[in-house]
Amino acid sequence: MDNTQDVSKIETENAANKTDKLNKTERLTSRQTILLTILAVIGFTVGTLAVLGPDRLFHEIEYEPAEILDSMFKSEINEKFVHLQPIDKFDSSRMVDENCIRDEIVYRDSLLSRLDDSSLTRMLVQDQLFLNKDSFSNEILIKYSHSKKIFRKEPGPLFKWDYYIRYSYKHCVPIGPYHLQRWVSPNVQLFKKNNEFFSEYPGFILWSLLVILQFAFFPAFIACTIMLINNFMKQNKNAFAKKEKIKLRTTKYIIGATVATILFVTLSYFVFFCPNLVTSGLFYNRMNGILGTISLLGGITGVLCFTGFLLISGAPIIDKDGNKNYVSAQEVGVYNNMNTLFNNLLLISSVVLCIMVLTTGAFYSAINKLEFIQKIIDDFDNSPFAYHFVLLFASLLSVLLLIFFVPAKLRLVAMEKGIMEVSPYEDRIEKPTDLFDILRGLLVVGLPVITGIIHYFFDLFINH
Numbered sequence: 001m002d003n004t005q006d007v008s009k010i011e012t013e014n015a016a017n018k019t020d021k022l023n024k025t026e027r028l029t030s031r032q033t034i035l036l037t038i039l040a041v042i043g044f045t046v047g048t049l050a051v052l053g054p055d056r057l058f059h060e061i062e063y064e065p066a067e068i069l070d071s072m073f074k075s076e077i078n079e080k081f082v083h084l085q086p087i088d089k090f091d092s093s094r095m096v097d098e099n100c101i102r103d104e105i106v107y108r109d110s111l112l113s114r115l116d117d118s119s120l121t122r123m124l125v126q127d128q129l130f131l132n133k134d135s136f137s138n139e140i141l142i143k144y145s146h147s148k149k150i151f152r153k154e155p156g157p158l159f160k161w162d163y164y165i166r167y168s169y170k171h172c173v174p175i176g177p178y179h180l181q182r183w184v185s186p187n188v189q190l191f192k193k194n195n196e197f198f199s200e201y202p203g204f205i206l207w208s209l210l211v212i213l214q215f216a217f218f219p220a221f222i223a224c225t226i227m228l229i230n231n232f233m234k235q236n237k238n239a240f241a242k243k244e245k246i247k248l249r250t251t252k253y254i255i256g257a258t259v260a261t262i263l264f265v266t267l268s269y270f271v272f273f274c275p276n277l278v279t280s281g282l283f284y285n286r287m288n289g290i291l292g293t294i295s296l297l298g299g300i301t302g303v304l305c306f307t308g309f310l311l312i313s314g315a316p317i318i319d320k321d322g323n324k325n326y327v328s329a330q331e332v333g334v335y336n337n338m339n340t341l342f343n344n345l346l347l348i349s350s351v352v353l354c355i356m357v358l359t360t361g362a363f364y365s366a367i368n369k370l371e372f373i374q375k376i377i378d379d380f381d382n383s384p385f386a387y388h389f390v391l392l393f394a395s396l397l398s399v400l401l402l403i404f405f406v407p408a409k410l411r412l413v414a415m416e417k418g419i420m421e422v423s424p425y426e427d428r429i430e431k432p433t434d435l436f437d438i439l440r441g442l443l444v445v446g447l448p449v450i451t452g453i454i455h456y457f458f459d460l461f462i463n464h
Helices: 002-052 065-078 096-111 117-125 194-200 203-235 246-273 287-313 329-367 371-380 388-422 435-445 447-463
Strands: 059-061 129-131 159-168 173-184 187-190
Touching: 002 203, 002 287, 059 371, 065 096, 065 117, 065 129, 065 159, 065 173, 096 117, 096 159, 096 173, 129 371, 194 203, 203 246, 203 287, 203 329, 246 287, 246 388, 287 329, 287 388, 329 388
Parallel strands: none
Antiparallel strands: 059 187, 129 159, 159 173
16 A cells, blocks of 8 residues: 555656646747847847938939930030941042031930920930940949948949941031940939939839848847757757767857858859949949848858757668567657657758848849849849849758758658657657658758749739
């Protein structure tokens, strides 16, 4: 009777201890959730102030054909028409065109201040004024320094312009055709208020919001990933080789993941994205600082997720032993913990990469609406910010994730196989891996590319 009471007492104490541990875990989880929420709120606040405050952050290279033509005409008049050249050879009977074209240039220069925009475009600009394709390079868009003075027109980069004249509006006769070529610097418009820029180019509202969300989410993701890996290390500190403690192994994995990520990103940049067109001189004063910050936050999140994948990849496989016909609860627990960590890390890394792709896609869509970029697109039939760079960026991110995802997934499959070989009817594992589970994992890895494609077609639908 006494033995029965003692057993009952022990079971009651054990149950109480389990309840205390559970409550402690619940309280810890609650604290973690509160911490992540606070980090997200702080990040959102900092991001809003960094991206949108104060005003006077946005600017653009203006495309003002009247000012460009006025500069070209006046320079030609002052220099006695030395740059004016006929496009084709023509006989001496048409030499009278030389006087006619000089009169035409003077006449057109006088029209610039008298014509409204639509008439000016129709008569003097359409099919006549073009950027010179041979002299244009993407570096021109980034190799200039805009003024910090507020809301006034400052000199921008020099571009070479081609102007073709085939008809005289003064004499109402065909002439030439003649070709005028000059270097002219468009103005740079600095916006006093951010709302003025957003009103003119609303696509940048989405870009700004996505950048702010990265400031909010990425620090929270970093903290969340650290908590997940730390909890995993505490729960499974005895699961790995005794000669090498799990903390030491984790440190080595962090270094390995950091080096691999830096090498991959560096090689990708110099192969595909060098020179970098997304700079502060293009349309936004703080572009370099903002992109540097969110790239660092995203990189840290990625390295931590990759470290978790490497921890899983280095886990011991449960092999069938002739003297062993059972699987211990600890072995099953290790597998379940690894499977849970794997799913959480895959979700976090995929969400981070998708946000980065969405932000890049929103940026490319918005910047292609800028007036001067539109002129480049019209003249060259392509954009320096073509959307295929977004899809390339998404593909590279998916490849980087695959490098760490595949070994971890293979190790989980091998561990599950080892468990099932020893205990074919094991029901303590969370869920056996099947083909659908593997395909689902690959689909999640490919989310950055899928996100880029969806955004591309959505942008096409909106614009048409």
